Amino acid sequence: METLTKLFKNNIRQYGMIIALIFIMVLFQVLTGGLLLKPINITNLILQNSYILVLAIGMVLVIITGHIDLSVGSIAAFVGAISALLMVNMHLSPVLAVIVSLLVGALVGAWQGFWVAYVRIPAFIVTLAGMLLFRGLTMIVLEGQSISPFPNGFQKISSGFIPDLGSGGLNLVALLAGIVLSVIFVINEVRDRAQHRKYNFDVIPQGLFIAKLVVLLVVINLFTYMLATYSGIPNILVLMFLLIVIYSFVMNKTVMGRHVYALGGNEKAAGLSGVKTKKVTFWVFVNMGVLAAISGLIFAARLNAATPKAGTNFELDAIAACFIGGASASGGIGTVFGAIIGGLVMGVLNNGMSLVGLGIDWQQGIKGLVLLLAVAFDIYNKNKRAV
Numbered sequence: 147m148e149t150l151t152k153l154f155k156n157n158i159r160q161y162g163m164i165i166a167l168i169f170i171m172v173l174f175q176v177l178t179g180g181l182l183l184k185p186i187n188i189t190n191l192i193l194q195n196s197y198i199l200v201l202a203i204g205m206v207l208v209i210i211t212g213h214i215d216l217s218v219g220s221i222a223a224f225v226g227a228i229s230a231l232l233m234v235n236m237h238l239s240p241v242l243a244v245i246v247s248l249l250v251g252a253l254v255g256a257w258q259g260f261w262v263a264y265v266r267i268p269a270f271i272v273t274l275a276g277m278l279l280f281r282g283l284t285m286i287v288l289e290g291q292s293i294s295p296f297p298n299g300f301q302k303i304s305s306g307f308i309p310d311l312g313s314g315g316l317n318l319v320a321l322l323a324g325i326v327l328s329v330i331f332v333i334n335e336v337r338d339r340a341q342h343r344k345y346n347f348d349v350i351p352q353g354l355f356i357a358k359l360v361v362l363l364v365v366i367n368l369f370t371y372m373l374a375t376y377s378g379i380p381n382i383l384v385l386m387f388l389l390i391v392i393y394s395f396v397m398n399k400t401v402m403g404r405h406v407y408a409l410g411g412n413e414k415a416a417g418l419s420g421v422k423t424k425k426v427t428f429w430v431f432v433n434m435g436v437l438a439a440i441s442g443l444i445f446a447a448r449l450n451a452a453t454p455k456a457g458t459n460f461e462l463d464a465i466a467a468c469f470i471g472g473a474s475a476s477g478g479i480g481t482v483f484g485a486i487i488g489g490l491v492m493g494v495l496n497n498g499m500s501l502v503g504l505g506i507d508w509q510q511g512i513k514g515l516v517l518l519l520a521v522a523f524d525i526y527n528k529n530k531r532a533v
Contacts (some may be wrong), residue, residue, distance in 0.1 A: 161524070163471055163487045170491060174344035181501050182494070186374035188369075191333040193304065193448065195493035196382045197222070197441040199486055202471070203393050204437035206485040207430050209468050210410040212268035213262065215434050217276030219460035223453075225251050229443055230293035230452030233300060241301040247288030248439050254280065255435020256428070263427035271465065277461070280305035285454045297465030304448035316371075317378035324370030326361050335359060343393030382444060387470040389437075393482045410477035465491055466513065470520040491516070 175182045177426035201218050209216045225247050254276070262271045295301075311318040322381040333357075342349045350358070373379055397403035405426050417423045443459065446452050471488025473480030492513060497511045 148182070149239075149390055163484065163520075166493065167494065169490050170494050174501065175496065178184055178498065178501040180497055183372070185372040187497070189376050189380060189502075190354050191378055191386060191493055191497055192380055192386075194214060194497065195489060196304070197403060197444045197448075198460065198463045199386055199489045200389060200437055200441045200444065203389055204434040204481055205404055205461075205464040206468045206471070206473055206480045206482060207393075208269070208434055209465070209473045209475075210411070210477060210480045211430050212410045213427070213430075214465065215258075215269065215273045215431070216461050217258065217273040217280060218434065218438040218441070218464060219457035219462075220277045220280035220284065221251060221254050221435060221438040221457075222445060222460055223284045223455075223457035224254070224287070224454050225439040225442035226446035226452040227284045227287040227293070227454075229300075229446055230296070233296055234293050234452075240297050243300075248436055249436075251435040251442075252432055253435070255432040255438070257436070259428040259431030261443060262431060263424040269431075271361050271490060276421055282397060288452060288454050290454060292451045292453040296447060296450055301382055301447050301450055302381060303385075304382055304444050307377045308379045308384065313348040314393045317374040319369045319374075320374035320378045323379060324367040324374075327370070331362065331366065332359060340399065359496060364529040379533070385440075385444075390486060398529055402426075402429075407478060410479070412478075437499025460476055463489075463492060466517045469517060470522070472524075474524055475521060488520075 171182065181187060190396065205215060205218065227249045228250050229243050232238040232246060233240055238246075241386070256270050258269075258276050261267045262269045264435075308319050311322075335358075339349055339355060349355070370379075397406065401415045405416070405421045408419065409423050410423050413423055421505050442457065445456055449456070467489035468480060469488065470491050471474065471480070471484035473484065495513060495516065496509060500511065504512075
């Protein structure tokens with residue numbers, strides 16, 4: 147019991163948000179008469195929130211370093227406009243257009259990273275200027291009009307599904323993916339537990355560990371089964387899965403990840419310890435630019451058009467997802483998994499409130515309260531630990 151209490155206290159924000167997500171899902175499942183967790187709505191949830199979740203992955207790194215980025219929505223719109231110019235007007239190959247668009251995102255991130263890291267202008271000011279600058283450039287590129295339609299191959303980024311092995315009935319690829327993920331998950335959990343025991347770290351009792359495995363295996367396979375009953379695995383889900391795995395690995399297992407946490411925890415101490423703080427800050431913003439570009443491409447493919455109003459409020463949703471998912475406003479704390487959970491909380495809230503017929507005014511108000519409570523909870527825990 148003492149070990150369980152310690153583990154829960156050390157991960158209270160993460161566990162709290164998972165419990166909150168489950169509670170919100172159950173609540174709206176009841177209020178909508180079972181519509182929320184229907185296979186078609188689960189697929190829609192993935193498609194509707196994919197671009198925000200991609201932004202949240204990059205935003206959590208920015209927040210961990212103690213900065214903020216208000217320009218990501220405008221960058222997403224700008225990159226979407228560039229991609230439309232290349233593919234629709236200039237008839238460039240979608241593959242080449244995507245590569246060029248990602249390079250544009252990286253250059254934009256480098257531009258902002260330079261001012262923040264080397265000129266030492268606060269990120270709030272730099273990215274606020276970027277928000278205005280790239281929104282204006284978007285309107286200039288599009289000449290105030292929407293450009294469409296995109297090639298079919300490009301549209302499949304957001305609307306396509308992994309081809310099935312069979313024909314009709316359940317989607318075999320989705321079912322096989324569930325089995326493969328289950329095996330990988332069990333191996334990884336058992337290996338991590340063995341490593342913790344080897345170095346005498348606290349681990350949960352074996353019975354509870356087995357129960358945890360069983361519950362998560364049921365969730366994984368139930369999720370893939372639901373996808374299998376509709377159209378299978380969306381292409382965008384594969385992209386998101388790869389991003390989550392890669393960024394979780396980088397943040398938890400690499401020197402770069404440790405440097406990002408060190409910078410956010412105490413910049414001066416990190417510098418004295420040999421961390422190249424300016425370089426780390428610069429590359430975090432370059433990374434944010436690339437992920438904002440990916441988000442812009444996803445949104446443009448889903449909308450099948452580049453519009454001057456694309457990306458509006460994306461930055462607010464991404465920032466909210468990070469804070470709700472456990473990132474600290476003072477930097478040094480946060481996880482990629484937590485940002486994804488925070489994004490899902492916001493996504494399920496949006497979807498559930500729409501299904502029960504709440505207007506946009508109520509939706510905005512409730513989301514604002516959820517964000518305020520999440521940050522207040524973080525401040526409360528921090529003050530409690532200080533005492």
